[in-house]
Amino acid sequence: xxxxxxxxxxxxxxxxxxxxxxxxxxxxxxxxxxxxxxxxxxxxxxxxxxxxxxxxxxxxxxxxxxxxxxxxxxxxxxxxxxxxxxxxxxxxxxxxxxxxxxxxxxxxxxxxxxxxxxxxxxxxxxxxxxxxxxxxxxxxxxxxxxxxxxxxxxxxxxxxxxxxxxxxxxxxxxxxxxxxxxxxxxxxxxxxxxxxxxxxxxxxxxxxxxxxxxxxxxxxxxxxxxxxxxxxxxxxxxxxxxxxxxxxxxxxxxxxxxxxxxxxxxxxxxxxxxxxxxxxxxxxxxxxxxxxxxxxxxxxxxxxxxxxxxxxxxxxxxxxxxxxxxxxxxxxxxxxxxxxxxxxxxxxxxxxxxxxxxxxxxxxxxxxxxxxxxxxxxxxxxxxxxxxxxxxxxxxxxxxxxxxxxxxxxxxxxxxxxxxxxxxxxxxxxxxxxxxxxxxxxxxxxxxxxxxxxxxxxxxxxxxxxxxxxxxxxxxxxxxxxxxxxxxxx
Ligand code: GLN
Numbered sequence: 003x004x005x006x007x008x009x010x011x012x013x014x015x016x017x018x019x020x021x022x023x024x025x026x027x028x029x030x031x032x033x034x035x036x037x038x039x040x041x042x043x044x045x046x047x048x049x050x051x052x053x054x055x056x057x058x059x060x061x062x063x064x065x066x067x068x069x070x071x072x073x074x075x076x077x078x079x080x081x082x083x084x085x086x087x088x089x090x091x092x093x094x095x096x097x098x099x100x101x102x103x104x105x106x107x108x109x110x111x112x113x114x115x116x117x118x119x120x121x122x123x124x125x126x127x128x129x130x131x132x133x134x135x136x137x138x139x140x141x142x143x144x145x146x147x148x149x150x151x152x153x154x155x156x157x158x159x160x161x162x163x164x165x166x167x168x169x170x171x172x173x174x175x176x177x178x179x180x181x182x183x184x185x186x187x188x189x190x191x192x193x194x195x196x197x198x199x200x201x202x203x204x205x206x207x208x209x210x211x212x213x214x215x216x217x218x219x220x221x222x223x224x225x226x227x228x229x230x231x232x233x234x235x236x237x238x239x240x241x242x243x244x245x246x247x248x249x250x251x252x253x254x255x256x257x258x259x260x261x262x263x264x265x266x267x268x269x270x271x272x273x274x275x276x277x278x279x280x281x282x283x284x285x286x287x288x289x290x291x292x293x294x295x296x297x298x299x300x301x302x303x304x305x306x307x308x309x310x311x312x313x314x315x316x317x318x319x320x321x322x323x324x325x326x327x328x329x330x331x332x333x334x335x336x337x338x339x340x341x342x343x344x345x346x347x348x349x350x351x352x353x354x355x356x357x358x359x360x361x362x363x364x365x366x367x368x369x370x371x372x373x374x375x376x377x378x379x380x381x382x383x384x385x386x387x388x389x390x391x392x393x394x395x396x397x398x399x400x401x402x403x404x405x406x407x408x409x410x411x412x413x414x415x416x417x418x419x420x421x422x423x424x425x426x427x428x429x430x431x432x433x434x435x436x437x438x439x440x441x442x443x444x445x446x447x448x449x450x451x452x453x454x455x456x457x458x459x460x461x462x463x464x465x466x467x468x469x470x471x472x473x474x475x476x477x478x479x480x481x482x483x484x485x486x487x488x489x490x491x492x
Contacts, residue, residue, distance in 0.1 A: 003028050004164035005481070008073055008221045011167065015062055015072045022062065022072030026055035026116050029074050033118060033165045036485055040141050042150075042159040044079045045087050046119035054116035061114055069224055071114030076166040078157045079120035080127055081107050081212070082201040090203045091123040091135040091153075094329045094349035104201025105233045106170060106212050113228040118166050121156030125351045126320065127174055127205040129153050130423050131413065132181075134353045139410055142185060143482040144448055148407040151181030154215070158185040161215045163485040168216045168225050172202060174209045175308055176402070176427025179439040182215055183402035183451025186441040186480060188468060189215045190222050193459050194434035195240030197226075198233035206315035207238070209308075209431040218478050219440060219468035223247035226461065242459055250462045251469040256290035258467065261395030265301040266426055272405045278443030278450040279401050282471065286399075289470060294395055298387040303380045304429040309421055310364050310377035311432070317361030320354070356417065385433040388455075397467060398455040401426050402439045406448035426453060436461050440468045441477040449477070 003011065003025060015022055030048050037043050051074060058072035082088045082100035084107075089095045103111065111117075124134040132140040132155030140155040142148040143163040150159040154171035158181030161169050171178040173191035182189030190213050197212040204210060214229065216222040227247045233239045262283065267276060287293055325331040325345025332348055335341035350358070364373040391398060403423055413420045430437040435458060439451035452471075456464040472478050 004032060007218060008070065008167060008216070008224050011073050012069055012071070016067060022055040022058040022116065023052060025072065026051050026074045026118070029118055029166055036163055036165055039146060040143060040159050040163060041138050042122055042140050042156040042163070042165065043076070043119045044089055044091070044122050044137050044156070047086055047117055051116045051118050058114045058116060068113055070228055072116070073167055074116045074118045075110065075225070076118045076121050076157060076160050076169040077107065078123055078154050078169065078171050080123060080172055080203045081170060082203070083107055083117065083120065086120065088120065088203070089136070090127070091125040091137060092349065092351070092354070093136040094323050096136065096330065098329055102201060105198035105235060106229050107201065109229050109231070110225070121154070121160055121169060123156055124153035125354050126203065126316065127153040127172055127177055128316070128353050128357055130176065130180060130420055131408070132156065133410065133414055134351055136351060142407045143485055144186065145407065148409055148448070149184065151184035151407065153177040155181050157215050158182055158187060158189070161185070161187045161217060162482065164481060168214060168221055170212060170229070171215055172210055172212050173431065174205050175312060175431050176424050178213045178215065179402050179427050179437060179451065179453060180424070182439040183441070184407040184449065186444070186449030186477065187215055187217055188219050188222050188438065188440045188478060189213065190226060190438040190461065190465070191430070191436060192226060192230065192461050193240070193436040195238055196230050196242070196436070196459065196461070198231070198236040198239050200233055200235040204319040206312040207319060208315060209312060211431070218472050219465045220248065220251060220472070223251060223465045223469070245462050247462050247465050250466045253466045254290065255286065255467060255470050258286070258291040258397070259395040260286055260291050260293050261296035261391050261398045262293060263296050263298040263301065263391070263398060263400055265298050266400035270404050270425070271401060274445045275401055275405060275450050278445060279452055282442035282452045283399060285471060285474065296391045296395060296398065298391060298429065300380065300383045300387050301425070301429060304384055304432060305421055305425060307377040307380040307384070308424070308428040308432060309360070310373050311381065313357040313361030314364045314374050315361070317358045317365065320358055353417070381432045384429050388433050388435060392457045397460070397464060400453050402451040402453045403427070406445055406450060430455055434458070436464060438464055438468060440471060441480070442471070442475070443477065444480070
């Protein structure tokens, strides 16, 4: 069952080959067997998963099933789930039981998808390696000594090892695309505003966007259709019609204009990763696409701008976690100041503290113009670069990350080095554009992801482009040996 696509699973459920309860139990068993090695889940919700699966079976029997009814999934532990711990990977929220569902959770519940559990992540989604989680590092299923990417590393590892058919994620600066690339799966971050942020614990509100991981573009398309749409509870949600993202998957790519930004192929990109990307582009040329070199000249400014804007917004968003309302509370506070300082000091991790300090500094009266305002101006220039490019090309392609998955601990003492690995992903968030990653190669048995960046609300086209590649390649079907009994795993 773990090798089947969502539409195959749905067909099997409808034909009665197995029930949703059996399917859900099958994945719970896989989690039980493999999660200790991966540390991909923070919470497993077996009981509620099975009771939802039972309800889905009744719906299927009544003939009122939709495309996803009865197919289980996992949620990044940043999506609020009613009655279930929602930790955001932090000691601060280790005791937080969400009193309501995020809109995404509500929508996927309505679609009939049982929740298997909540996945591990970098604390408050800050990180690129999943080493910043209070619950410990997540391992990459392709090599347990390596990181799975971050911040949605738990979701990515879960799908890569087939512990869940699909999983949700969030992407503020690359946190869906980069872990998808590092673990050899498909992940899409839609246009800012496409998916409601209501009930998604905020990191940097003007950059955060929810999305999905699957093993294929086809699977991502199905789930993205169900999770997208205007939400009056999110003031930045877009009033934009949601197409059926599955409808155009089979469209021909003849005449497609693909832009390759020259700045994405300069110094810093690993030679073997570059070669893999070029080979994938060549495959697109064979499918009838035209390849055009473009320039995104402000790319070098993206990291400095992002690492001002994101910390500034996080310092404001995280100020609500003060030990008074909810979350961690220190013991025996001497007075209110001591209460605030120790509650926050004891519960936040090093990276979160670093960013709160940077953000507070950047927003302080004397420095606002020099840092925050400047970063916002750069953000505008970066958006304009993309808009100029989209006058001549339909989509942009390039690498997701400069390297394949690195070793656990390799960059822990080098925050700036870690930030630099976000070079190809963060411009997209600054501009609010949709982008995705799909697996196109394996270098020393480690996956390489190709990034596709689209214009606003062009997710259908991007998914079509990714799907066409997956019709002529089998990278997306590769399962790490240790997690597949049919290939010699345990
Ligand atoms: N690595 C980036 C950061 O640490 C992006 C994280 C994300 O997208 N949530 O901020």
